[in-house]
Amino acid sequence: MDTIFALATAQDRAGVAVVRVSGPAAHSVGMQMCGTLPKVGSFAVRPVSSDGDLIDRGLVLTFAAPHSFTGEDVIELHLHGSIAIIDRVLDTLSAFDGVRLAEPGEFTRRALENGKMDLAQVEGLADLIDAETEFQRAQAMQTVEGALSKVVEDWRARLINAASLLEVTIDFADEDVPVDVAPEVSALLESVMSQASDEISRSYVSERVRTGFEVAIVGLPNAGKSTLLNALAGRDAAITSEFAGTTRDVIEVRMDLDGLPVTFLDTAGLRESDDQVETIGIERAIARAKTADLRVFLSENVSDLPLDPLPQDIVVAPKADLRTDGTGVSGVTGAGLNALVQEVKAVFADRATHSGLTSRARHRTSLQSAVTAMKDASRLVNQGPEVYDLAAEELRTAIRSLEFLVGRIDVENLLDEIFSSFCLGK
Ligand SMILES: Nc1nc2c(c(=O)[nH]1)N(C=O)[C@@H](CNc1ccc(C(=O)N[C@@H](CCC(=O)O)C(=O)O)cc1)CN2
Ligand SMILES: Nc1nc2c(ncn2[C@@H]2O[C@H](COP(=O)(O)OP(=O)(O)OP(=O)(O)O)[C@@H](O)[C@H]2O)c(=O)[nH]1
Numbered sequence: 001m002d003t004i005f006a007l008a009t010a011q012d013r014a015g016v017a018v019v020r021v022s023g024p025a026a027h028s029v030g031m032q033m034c035g036t037l038p039k040v041g042s043f044a045v046r047p048v049s050s051d052g053d054l055i056d057r058g059l060v061l062t063f064a065a066p067h068s069f070t071g072e073d074v075i076e077l078h079l080h081g082s083i084a085i086i087d088r089v090l091d092t093l094s095a096f097d098g099v100r101l102a103e104p105g106e107f108t109r110r111a112l113e114n115g116k117m118d119l120a121q122v123e124g125l126a127d128l129i130d131a132e133t134e135f136q137r138a139q140a141m142q143t144v145e146g147a148l149s150k151v152v153e154d155w156r157a158r159l160i161n162a163a164s165l166l167e168v169t170i171d172f173a174d175e176d177v178p179v180d181v182a183p184e185v186s187a188l189l190e191s192v193m194s195q196a197s198d199e200i201s202r203s204y205v206s207e208r209v210r211t212g213f214e215v216a217i218v219g220l221p222n223a224g225k226s227t228l229l230n231a232l233a234g235r236d237a238a239i240t241s242e243f244a245g246t247t248r249d250v251i252e253v254r255m256d257l258d259g260l261p262v263t264f265l266d267t268a269g270l271r272e273s274d275d276q277v278e279t280i281g282i283e284r285a286i287a288r289a290k291t292a293d294l295r296v297f298l299s300e301n302v303s304d305l306p307l308d309p310l311p312q313d314i315v316v317a318p319k320a321d322l323r324t325d326g327t328g329v330s331g332v333t334g335a336g337l338n339a340l341v342q343e344v345k346a347v348f349a350d351r352a353t354h355s356g357l358t359s360r361a362r363h364r365t366s367l368q369s370a371v372t373a374m375k376d377a378s379r380l381v382n383q384g385p386e387v388y389d390l391a392a393e394e395l396r397t398a399i400r401s402l403e404f405l406v407g408r409i410d411v412e413n414l415l416d417e418i419f420s421s422f423c424l425g426k
């Protein structure tokens with residue numbers, strides 16, 4: 001087993017930089033660079049040297065397998081966060097035999113392989129590192145803490161219970177069956193099916209929390225959409241001009257609305273156009289507006305537009321400053337801006353109350369196949385003891401789907417994909 005190392009902190013000048021080393025050679029490498037290591041489970045200031053040349057004086061932490069993040073022997077070098085120090089320390093580490101730079105996510109991969117966390121927790125950890133808003137942090141943190149794993153484990157236990165009730169009956173097949181297990185098995189299946197189905201519908205909301213809710217700003221050319229986007233963003237994200245048809249590409253601005261991750265989309269003004277490029281822009285605008293979670297129609301009259309508002313969509317008049325009725329929004333004067341933001345926030349805050357524990361298509365696929373197998377099992381159980389063996393087989397399929405979800409089985413082919421999205425040093 002290679003010993004791996006990486007910079008765990010951001011690749012830039014900083015107060016402190018942390019280099020982690022994990023694997024069988026971690027302690028011996030540490031002793032060669034630092035003279036002696038602090039005793040296991042503690043930290044101390046040590047010189048960090050290369051061939052007798054003092055690179056830095058750092059804080060050194062020693063962990064011993066299995067009591068570390070990876071479950072292996074680990075040392076951490078907390079260095080001054082200088083680019084030159086980091087380069088020299090990484091160079092020095094790579095010169096040791098059997099010691100190499102870690103791949104993205106490789107520390108976490110070892111933690112998974114050593115049973116320190118399961119696949120759901122690993123995904124949660126990736127989300128936690130990517131979290132930009134409070135809702136994202138809270139959702140990811142509950143997954144890291146094992147909330148999803150615990151629920152799935154509970155469902156799995158109930159299905160195993162149901163399967164064993166069927167197995168007992170199957171074993172008694174030629175004798176008088178002691179009790180009819182069908183009611184108990186059905187009740188177990190019903191409870192898991194309803195909770196899993198509920199989780200599937202919640203997963204769409206959690207997915208939006210994870211990736212951000214999208215709000216498309218749509219309207220006629222020149223309505224002031226780009227000006228509005230810039231006002232929301234507090235910076236010049238999009239080009240604005242007095243010429244109708246200025247915006248063509250969809251411009252995205254990510255925002256944190258009191259912890260809710262929301263991406264505003266500025267789009268091309270909607271009209272019939274002879275300009276081929278503008279027409280492509282308009283097609284993109286309509287496509288993105290349709291898939292967005294919410295649309296803001298910056299429009300006096302939505303029937304002017306080739307798009308109908310959906311129930312929660314917001315319709316607001318443009319250029320409030322040119323109006324006398326006190327309504328509308330203006331990116332120039334800021335009139336109505338706060339009210340608009342509050343309205344968007346309210347819509348998503350309400351949707352976010354329906355979030356759950358799963359946030360990926362992968363989770364939904366597993367849950368869906370588990371539910372399908374449970375439905376089949378339930379139907380078979382109602383047909384009578386002659387087909388209990390078939391029902392038990394369906395239950396095993398459902399159990400395997402749940403095990404796949406938390407990575408108990410069969411996930412080798414998933415790992416490269418999951419870990420490739422991790423940062424270096426994690
Ligand atoms: N310096 C530093 N900060 C860090 C981490 C790290 O690895 N290093 N973490 C990394 O992501 C996070 C904290 N999570 C951690 C989780 C488990 C262990 C760990 O060593 N667990 C051992 C028990 C350690 C002990 O004796 O207290 C274990 O589970 O056996 C370390 C960090 C965030 N902050
Ligand atoms: N008076 C007034 N003018 C505005 C307001 N918002 C935008 N404008 C002006 O209207 C013109 C068009 O603004 P844009 O923000 O580029 O309009 P748009 O909706 O993005 O236009 P397209 O990208 O062409 O669809 C510019 O000259 C802006 O300065 C507003 O609230 N009040």
Ligand SMILES: [Mg+2]
Binds near residue numbers: 227238247
């Ligand atoms: Mg524009």
